[in-house]
Amino acid sequence: MKRALVAAAALLGLASAQVTLTGAGATFPAPLYTEKYIPTFSKLANVKINYQAVGSGGGQRQLLDKVVQFAGSDAPLTDAQMKEYQDKTGSAVLHIPAALGPVAITYNLPGVNELRLDADTLAAIYLGKIVRWNDPRIAALNPGVNLPRQVISAVHRSDGSGTTYIFTAYLSAISAEWKSKVGQGTAVNWPAFSSLANRGNAGVAGLVQKSPGAVGYVELAYALENNLPIASVKNAAGNFVKPSLASAKEAAEGVDLPKDLRLVNQVVNTKDPAGYPIVGMTWLLVFQKQEVTAKSREQAKAVVDFLNWVITDGQELNESLKYVRLSPKVVNQAKALIATITYNGQKL
Amino acid sequence: MRPGGNLERRKLFDRFMLGLLILGSLLVVAPLVLVLGKVFLTGLSALNLAFFVEPYRPLDEGGGGLAHAIVGTLMMNLLALLIGGLLGLAGGILLSEYPDHPVNPFLRVISDLLNGLPALLKGLVIYTLFVIPMGRFTGLAGALALALVMVPIVLRATEGVLKLVPWSVREAGLALGLPRWRVILSLVLPSALPGVITGLMLGFARAAGEAAPLYFTAGGNLNLSFSLGDQVESLALTIYKYAGEPSPVRQEQAWAASLVLTLLVLAAGLLARWATRKR
């Protein structure tokens, strides 16, 4: 009988000795998390981590439902959300940054190898005001390029997405029409009626790859990994810049973060002449009072260890996948935040 | 029949309709051939040993295999078979062996309802009933959602085959002085066993292919896990996720997973046919 109970407990994972962490959220940093951070840290600390790339919105929701220990998000919680989380769980949410990355505009136009776009054109495409590739407004940006008469399919995310948040923050920052008609968020009311949607950064990349005439926005790693064509985007200084580690770094430099590291408007429309204008920061969201989501002190400790590792040694891995590492100043700010994490009132 | 119809013309029309019927039948069979052909051709070329023995690996390490999803699918479906099978059998026995029970009309309506309800909704109900209170996604929750998929299938099959058992079998048992429950368990069920197993197999195959109810219950897991208390991956869920991926490696894995699921469905169907034909 006892043996049966033990077997049942083992089956249900109650008796496993290894600490397991569950996280969910953003697909934007998912390659970095699932291919770099988690394999490396797991070997180092003997902690099993399961990160499900369900989208930033999904991560936020699962954190609130207390079914994960950390959420990945490239959209910071809004003030209203911060209050809601505090009210429902009794704990504040901390935003621990992990990396920055550019959002690439990728497209599928056989024969077109170079494409230039700016915020107003992009807004017009996603608003459904520009419906064909040979529209004069696109042609004006691309002299000498033979643009087809094809209908544009504007691909966006079907799930709540931090990448959408960064992209719409960028459009809202420049296009007044976009700001008033659509606005900025993890999910918005997409106006263009020839728009297609798919789940996750990978889903958008896959859909663009499969659909001639499509344009979409994905984190740079997704475009590079799959050799998708990438458009140059006009920045505030008037230069057309391609997303790259260097141009994103330029943009990220000198960005001032508030004390709680919630950068509401992301890193868009940089003044830097060599900077790429659509760059976003991605965070790991955790509860300050770890007992809200941690099942044990060991688990809470593992969360803190993981966070501390991500902002220090983990940063060494960022550039291998073209993510920008955090500046020393941000790392120090993040360290101070992590130090405030408690488990049942005790420091960890 | 319209009187005075020209016989020649009517015969011609008869031929014409037969042609249409054949055409219609071909239209039904063609997609099956196309789907199976594509699944077998692409799936076979994508299948390899790594697919079965390796769990998820990053793309720059070759992408690994789907061992984690295979293990997860098997674990969840076996538990679901246990739960859903039990519930379905109980329902089938009540409907067939206690035909006058006052619960029966409700049970029949509910079973019909459950059969037609989208599997997605079954996942939603388990999410609110189990996942949120437990504070995590688990293979257990996934198995419960899959059990709900199985219940109406097993229930209908059980009721159907039990009703085929002649009443004389039951009467013989009762005449021997057996209590009713022994008659059911030791006489009726065993003689209908092939049919019952068929129902279970069909339920199993159906549940193995379901992805929608797992999305909010099992959660998915890239690590190989042998515990139903963890989040668990499934083949069907993996197909859904990988289908959208731009990477050809992931796409091939989706096709290979489709092939495995298809083989499972084919095997279940054949086994079911064999079990019922044996009688």
Place this chain on the structure above:
Amino acid sequence: MEPVQTRSIHVSQSPLYRALGDRLFVGAILVLCLLVIGIVLVMGWQLGSAGSEALAAFGFWGFLSGSTWDPVQNIYGAWPFILGTLLTSLGALALAFFPALAVAIFAVEYAPRWLGSALSYALELLASLPSVIYGLWGLFVLVPAVRAVQESVYFWAADYAPFLLPLLGNPIGIGMTSAVLVLAVMIIPFAATLAKDSIALVPAAQREAAYGLGATKWEVIRLAILPYARGGILAGVILALTRALGETMAVVMVIGNSNKLPFTLFGPATTIPSAVINEFGEAQGLQLSSLLALGFILFLISGALNLLAAWIVKRMSVEGRL
């Protein structure tokens, strides 16, 4: 049927055993059955109560007829999703109906025995293939083929009938057309199997009488068989429709997930299950409630249709015809 080995059964003759055994057995079975009933009731109640917030916020008709779905402004209307679900399902049914009927008639009335059972097996297989596999096939095989056709139609229309263009929409392959085609393939077996069964139930006397009057084979089918089997055919159609309404994965993979009205023939669209699978994971507050209200609407529609089909099947088996 195996012969029953009565000798192997040992029965305790204790009175307690005899008195309690049956009660315990029925009790246990009853508990399990009530559990099933309970879960379904809870499902409906939960969807209804969780969705009531949205229904209260926008009003029942307001929610049903609202065509904006805006998570930024927190305004939710169900109309695009309801319309998309109905259009794809009815479209699929329209495509599936005649092939399903044809295969049913052919399998019962014309095909030799081996071919008939092969066709039955094919239908079983079609019904049992997982929907993700249809979705995968749809995405990689059907969509490119559909796109090629759509493009030629589109360019023809652009040259000769430009007024058609707004109706056709973007010829991208992913969208309404592909979703309808995939759904049609998926629901054929549900309509065909019931039709086949009810055609097989038509008494031989019915046929012989018609032949006796000198009818050709087709005339026998049309005048003597189809009217007799119409109950089963109807039930199959309704079941197929329910299946189409609730289909999630295959549709979400090929439909393009756009809730912008008006929907076009080629362009992307959406359905209730697609919306739920796409947004349930992250929805909170009013958006979550609106999604669950969508789920509730689906629950009501598919529940009602299912019961209707079950009722028809029952009447059919009792009376032989409707």
